Amino acid sequence: MKKSIAIDMDNVIVDIETNWINWYEREFGVKIDKKELLGIPEDDAFPDPVAARSLIYKTGFFRNAPIIDGAQEALLKLQENFDIFIVSAAMEFPNSLPEKYDWLNEHFPFISWKNIVFCGDKRIIDTDYLIDDHLKNLDFCKGTPILFTASHNVNVTKHKRVNNWEEALALLEAEN
Amino acid sequence: MKKSIAIDMDNVIVDIETNWINWYEREFGVKIDKKELLGIPEDDAFPDPVAARSLIYKTGFFRNAPIIDGAQEALLKLQENFDIFIVSAAMEFPNSLPEKYDWLNEHFPFISWKNIVFCGDKRIIDTDYLIDDHLKNLDFCKGTPILFTASHNVNVTKHKRVNNWEEALALLEAEN
Numbered sequence: 001m002k003k004s005i006a007i008d009m010d011n012v013i014v015d016i017e018t019n020w021i022n023w024y025e026r027e028f029g030v031k032i033d034k035k036e037l038l039g040i041p042e043d044d045a046f047p048d049p050v051a052a053r054s055l056i057y058k059t060g061f062f063r064n065a066p067i068i069d070g071a072q073e074a075l076l077k078l079q080e081n082f083d084i085f086i087v088s089a090a091m092e093f094p095n096s097l098p099e100k101y102d103w104l105n106e107h108f109p110f111i112s113w114k115n116i117v118f119c120g121d122k123r124i125i126d127t128d129y130l131i132d133d134h135l136k137n138l139d140f141c142k143g144t145p146i147l148f149t150a151s152h153n154v155n156v157t158k159h160k161r162v163n164n165w166e167e168a169l170a171l172l173e174a175e176n
Numbered sequence: 177m178k179k180s181i182a183i184d185m186d187n188v189i190v191d192i193e194t195n196w197i198n199w200y201e202r203e204f205g206v207k208i209d210k211k212e213l214l215g216i217p218e219d220d221a222f223p224d225p226v227a228a229r230s231l232i233y234k235t236g237f238f239r240n241a242p243i244i245d246g247a248q249e250a251l252l253k254l255q256e257n258f259d260i261f262i263v264s265a266a267m268e269f270p271n272s273l274p275e276k277y278d279w280l281n282e283h284f285p286f287i288s289w290k291n292i293v294f295c296g297d298k299r300i301i302d303t304d305y306l307i308d309d310h311l312k313n314l315d316f317c318k319g320t321p322i323l324f325t326a327s328h329n330v331n332v333t334k335h336k337r338v339n340n341w342e343e344a345l346a347l348l349e350a351e352n
Contacts, residue, residue, distance in 0.1 A: 009281060091277075091289040091290070094278075097272055097274055098270060101267075101270045103271075114296030115295070115296060116267050117267075118267075118273070118293070118294045119292070122181060124301055124302055124303055125301070126299055126318060141244065142302060153202070
């Protein structure tokens, strides 16, 4: 039987950081340099965190986000040897549910609806690996946690880290 | 730590059978007796299965479905001693995602978004119990399967069966 991998969306296959920076500039006229986000919790990384958070609830925020470099090619390759599941804690933002579904359909048409999970707490997800940018998910997962680098987690020293999809692919192909 | 229970939506807390019968009558003018559904796969239970299936994609089909008798009271009671997760294979019908979320918010406001899972295949869900009406979910679940009676599964002889929420509550409270 193939080993299974749960793959988070935001900051792992969806470039939500760039998206957030773009929306913040467009809505509030302030351009944030990505370097300013380093090591800071996502909510606090913008000059006005409440305004930044309000963007998450806007129509189109999730639907039009760019893709993380190399994610498409990596998942296509990994799918040859692993069962790939997209597991997003989308339930916190119910407006994101159809947008995230449509986004996946556009960018990852080779992922079946059977392999998509929108949840809240990821503790009940049981896969051999979890690739995620948040300790709140990685610390409690049932399989092997893999930390995917995002600005907010650069100072985290727990868990095996991958900085991009090239590294993730190399790590997982070596495990197979 | 509390034991966890994954609870399916359609035919377990949502009376999708009654809903389907009502919609079929309203849209096609044919009233089906519930007895005609006994032991027949859901898709084949109506005179025109294709027409019946088309109803699933209509706006409001999931949002306005009635609740299964006793589900609210039972879940409120079970929540005292168990971690309750609502786990619905909603991903097959993406139009249902926001409707199912809103339905849960209306009828089960005491279930946190953290405890809601919309997925495709339930194999990666790891809870101590799964209450479901479908063998495709129960046969592969990681915990103890509990078959909740629906018309289509009356002839199934596998798994522990409960006929209603009164029986489910009695069974689970005895396990605690």
